[in-house]
Amino acid sequence: MTHVSVRRGLLYVSIAATAWGTGGAAGALLHRAGGLGPVPVSFWRFAAGAVMLLLASRLFGLGRATDLKQTTGLEQNSDLERSIGLKRNTGLGRVTGLGRITVTGVAMAVYQTAYFAAIAESGLAVATVVTIGATPVLVAGGARLLLGERLGAAGLGAVAIALTGLAMLTLDGGSATFSVAGIGWALLSAAGYAGVTLLNRSSAGEPYATALGGFVVGGLCLLPVALAQGLLPQGDPLGSWSAIAYLGAIPTALAYGLFFAGLAAVRATTAAVISLVEPVGAAIIGMLLLGERFTSQAVAGAALLLAAVGLLTLGERRDSSLSR
Template identity: 50%
Template sequence: MRAAPLRPLLYISLAATSWGSAGAAAALLYRTSGLGPVAVSCWRFAIGAVLLLAGRAFLAPAVGNGRARPIALVATGVLMAVFQTGYLAAVAFAGLSVGTAVALGAGPVFTALGARLVFSERVGRRGALIILLALSGLALLAFGADARAGGTEPLWGFLCALASAAGSAAINLLTQAEARRGRAGQPYDRALAGFAVGAVCLLVTATPSGALLPADGDVATSIALLGYLGAIPTALAYALFFSALMAVRATTVSVVMMLEPVAALFLGVTLLGERLTPATAAGSAVLLCAVMLLAKQESLTP
């Protein structure tokens, strides 16, 4: 088997690590700005879309099949809004460590189950056992988290994280369905359109639901955090990610992406002062092991 090139692996590692910092930046924003998850997501999408558009001529890889359908791009944007806002809400309610572990760990499991229902892909006995292992990890996280672990409403945070994972899985299934039709389009443009559509959807939702501009605390710090959130874990990370996808196998990507929850866990404990209970620590470990086993199985599937 040919070894993966070093530069694309570095790109993916940087993208995963920066994605892990997105929840920490959002958690700090909740404390300093008075903004909620919908408003923070709206700014993240808008800034990311502008920067991705500005860098398209230099960063977008010229690959893709067919021309993406407008309805699919709109659906992708709506699902991205659900995915990202659900994740940031999970961080607000359950804490960075638990919210990230559930949202990112449940995504591949939902994708595998959805592929079985939509595309009749076989799960197999081994796959079923891995999914049961992942569900066990999710149960530990759901019933083992408490408010002292970093959030004020762990159950709501768990549910928001599941909604985020469902949105992520739906994006994966929709993209795969479009690719089978030869209408997936260019990945970079798909992300750009998704962020643009998502920003509009979130703007409509955020305007009546609460403050859209930082009002409390240090406004300059809040603006800097919003800029970081839109530039680094959004525009730059997605540009690096799509560039790397051209040279690295999807299974390799899924394993390297485990850096994201590890980074979130580290930042949650060290930067935000979160405390992991034994149950949440065990649940995170079980869930991540299940995802790695799922990735290994995918690498062995012809």
């Protein structure tokens, strides 16, 4: 895998989070145009993403390993590791190759399904806040214990600011419905996403090969439920397949490939917090395309979230410069 600088890694993760923010609108369009439930939508997202990455690998050579370290997932980013004390020789770090891809795919299927179950139990706002909000907390704890990443007081403060902004943005103007089952599903979704982040940070193999394998495994896990709920889209075929193609290309193939590539250079917690800009992008799309409006609370929440992301980004680049 080509060496990724911290600056480029931050850019990759930011683009991935922005692309993920468009996935909800595309999924909603697919639901309306094709009458598909959430699990079939997730299946088609993974299936189309796998096809897109497979085509990209044939056309552009993505995912081809060039040496033994790449194929085993043991290549290291020495500059950043020295600055944050990253420990790859851990239980997570020894999960390489096919094992890492399999675990990644299963975890992706789990957190997709659990997130939709949380929405069904507690509604979109609560499911989003708990799932996306709990993820950086779980990643920060796991990264400290398993990878030796040191975030520091300023970094922890930035995480707290980001979570406050997320709650202000997502819970704005709606009624929150709390249930034990909904919170449990949301936490399971967060744990799955955190596991994918930590695993692929600890043993960074070829990012596009990892994403491709994860999509295949995740799609196979979702296929039985998708078949039971109705796999093929009904209604508007052009709108349905256009939405599937977009879901596979942008918020799936592009986003996950860049996210895994960015994890080679960026702290796991920083990547998780940058991913919090996803609901900001979704809110902007809702305002521009769906006629939704931002209240002052939502604007303040988005500003806090983006400010926290900026603080962590500056800290990441500063630590990288000091290590040289």
